[in-house]
Amino acid sequence: MLTLRMEVDLVWSSKWNFMKVLYFLQRYLPFIDTVGLVLCHQLRMNISVSACRRVYYASGYIIVIGFILSEMILTLRAWAVCHCDLRLMIFLPVLFTAFWSADFAFITLFLRSLKLAPKPYPGFSGCFVVQANDMLILCWAVLMAWDAITLLIMTIVGYKAYKTGGRTALLDVVYRDGMIYYFYIFSLSAINIIVVKTLPPEYENLLTSTERCLHSVLTSRVLLNIRAYTVQRRCADSLTDLDVDFELDNELQNSLQMEPTPQIEALTIKNEQVV
Numbered sequence: 001m002l003t004l005r006m007e008v009d010l011v012w013s014s015k016w017n018f019m020k021v022l023y024f025l026q027r028y029l030p031f032i033d034t035v036g037l038v039l040c041h042q043l044r045m046n047i048s049v050s051a052c053r054r055v056y057y058a059s060g061y062i063i064v065i066g067f068i069l070s071e072m073i074l075t076l077r078a079w080a081v082c083h084c085d086l087r088l089m090i091f092l093p094v095l096f097t098a099f100w101s102a103d104f105a106f107i108t109l110f111l112r113s114l115k116l117a118p119k120p121y122p123g124f125s126g127c128f129v130v131q132a133n134d135m136l137i138l139c140w141a142v143l144m145a146w147d148a149i150t151l152l153i154m155t156i157v158g159y160k161a162y163k164t165g166g167r168t169a170l171l172d173v174v175y176r177d178g179m180i181y182y183f184y185i186f187s188l189s190a191i192n193i194i195v196v197k198t199l200p201p202e203y204e205n206l207l208t209s210t211e212r213c214l215h216s217v218l219t220s221r222v223l224l225n226i227r228a229y230t231v232q233r234r235c236a237d238s239l240t241d242l243d244v245d246f247e248l249d250n251e252l253q254n255s256l257q258m259e260p261t262p263q264i265e266a267l268t269i270k271n272e273q274v275v
Helices: 004-012 018-028 030-043 049-081 086-113 135-165 169-198 208-233 250-256
Strands: 115-117 128-131
Touching (some): 018 030, 018 208, 030 208, 049 115
8 A cells, every 4th residue: 555656656557568467467466365365265264175275276376476477577677787688588587487387396296285174173264284295495495596596686787886886876776675675585485484394284374475465565666666766867767668679768877887789779668668
């Protein structure tokens, strides 16, 4: 609710493009996988074992998809601040596919390991989990590893930009917010691994919903802050546009201390399509 006005002004009123669709999906999927499905298998009365299994499978896969959509936005943003490097354009998609395919495999193994039983006593709410493996640890490890890679990219590029051009408002928005985001998510993923490793099976998902929602909120906030900056300064911003064509204007190039290149000159930003 705190960013509703920003979303209305900066996202809802903009023209439809791939970024806008991606933003809405990752922003509002938690209402399905967390508010709907997770609360269902945690609080619903008189839910059958078969229904529990279906709800667990649906929530598990949708949560992973939500993480992927958010990480896709942030990965494209990291690629953009690297001056749309052609090597990263090949390397990042391949690595991204490998990491998140593995995450799908791990969540599938975890869901298949769930042993559910009828409610142990009258009045018991939600699903009764009696056994599960530790594959959730690997799911959180994938997220931590990918965030570590993108954080490394942002840190290297941010340091170079700071050394060549000093501290600027755009530098603060892009790198400060990005690094704070990665720190929070990395820390929460580590806590989730500890929870999975130390607590009984029924508590393995204790902080899953918390991290899922925080992941979506922080991703949205990072993009909104960048978009607000570009609108305020009336400059184009290649960091939040996913159109095939980008173009960095002089102000953004100066802020990031970028040397004009044929690749950058070929990029085109359509400001009205930026999220």
